[in-house]
Amino acid sequence: MKECLIAPSILSADFARLGEEVDNVLAAGADVVHFDVMDNHYVPNLTIGPMVCKALRNHGVTAPIDVHLMVSPVDRMIADFAEAGATYITFHPEASDHIDRSLQLIKSAGCKAGLVFNPATPLHYMDYVMDKLDVVLLMSVNPGFGGQSFIPATLDKLREARKKIDESGYDIRLEIDGGVKVDNIGEIYAAGADMFVAGSAIFNATDYKTVIDDMRAEIAKAGS
Ligand SMILES: O=C(CO)[C@@H](O)[C@H](O)COP(=O)(O)O
Numbered sequence: 001m002k003e004c005l006i007a008p009s010i011l012s013a014d015f016a017r018l019g020e021e022v023d024n025v026l027a028a029g030a031d032v033v034h035f036d037v038m039d040n041h042y043v044p045n046l047t048i049g050p051m052v053c054k055a056l057r058n059h060g061v062t063a064p065i066d067v068h069l070m071v072s073p074v075d076r077m078i079a080d081f082a083e084a085g086a087t088y089i090t091f092h093p094e095a096s097d098h099i100d101r102s103l104q105l106i107k108s109a110g111c112k113a114g115l116v117f118n119p120a121t122p123l124h125y126m127d128y129v130m131d132k133l134d135v136v137l138l139m140s141v142n143p144g145f146g147g148q149s150f151i152p153a154t155l156d157k158l159r160e161a162r163k164k165i166d167e168s169g170y171d172i173r174l175e176i177d178g179g180v181k182v183d184n185i186g187e188i189y190a191a192g193a194d195m196f197v198a199g200s201a202i203f204n205a206t207d208y209k210t211v212i213d214d215m216r217a218e219i220a221k222a223g224s
């Protein structure tokens, strides 16, 4: 199993102090900044775009930025986010007319590419593009909002995705997003995830470091 990555979702950060919030959560031990892009079309909410990603880079953020695109169409956002400093760019297969082309665009822009699966989206979308994937992201809530509860059926889906990834022989991360907390991260890890997005669990806490440390301790406990 790979080193586990903790990726706080800045959707639950204080947007009025975003640079400071990102600095604080990285200083508290986060590995990756999860950046939720919503367009009020693919999902019923509207958030942030490439200018904010660029602003974080200009602010001095050097950690990987994991851009989760909840937009349709997908392709015209890819070059802008690559230019703005994205490390990972992931998108929902239903939102792209040409999944293979979107993945190729991400890779040729120099970013890591991934597909995102909603709770009811079947995993077979990954079958013919495994060679182009750096990450598979399973949503454990319906996309659009932070602070929702983890959908338990995602645990079986994680096991299924882990099996597909392992059998493929490719080096692909398995990311989970939605309702991840200290009290469920152990079973999520045991089901096969190695990259954990957590928004409200971290940013709604007074001490980010304690939450991140506790998450890592639960992962270590589940792995021993
Ligand atoms: O992509 C999304 C929601 O669509 C997520 O990244 C959420 O922002 C996660 O928030 P929590 O469920 O951890 O509060």
Ligand SMILES: [Fe+2]
Residues within 6 Å of the ligand: 009, 034, 035, 036, 068, 177, 197
């Ligand atoms: Fe997300």
